Amino acid sequence: MNEYQGGSEHRYHRPEGVDDLTVEALGSLSKALETTERARGHLYSFHQLTGGADRELERAVGLLRDAGHTEWAAKAEAEILGRDVIPGHWTFQIIEAYNDTYYGPFRELERGVVNALAQGRDHLYEAEMKEARRTLGHPGHRASPPAADG
Secondary structure, eight states, X not given: OOGGGSGGGGGGSOOTTOOHXXXXXXXXXXXXXXXXXXXXXXXXXXXXXXXXXXXXXXXXXXXXXXXXXXXXXXXXXXXXXXXXXXXXXXXXXHHHHHIIIIIHHHHHHHHHHHHHHHTTOOOHHHHHHHHXXXXXXXXXSOSSXXXXXX
16 A cells, blocks of 8 residues: 555545546536636636725825816716626625625535545545656655644
8 A cells, every 4th residue: 555545645545436537527527616716716806906996096086176177076986986897786796696696506516526426535636646646755746745743
């Protein structure tokens, strides 16, 4: 038994009866969810950037007003400041809708598939790829992190 098959790595060991195609499918499902996680992160970036722009616009409105350009300040304030980014939505509402409509159900499905088909063991595809590429005995190719000193 190599160090990969030992107790600490059991969570990455393929359960009995799980075939290669299932492991590949689980890897693809994991990759799709990871991409969705990245997309969700971009929504948060969009949210924060748009909010920052709106706050900077508020500053610009004040400066325009202070500089005597009251008509432009009033126009920017009325037309753009606090405006919906899509009809009826600020960015936080887009994030909430994404989470409720797509992200949450996707996470639940992925968790259900992994629990049902792989006894809840994540990243089997990647773990097997790591094991196949390791040089046994090489300190930079460990199966797992070194044990913490007690």
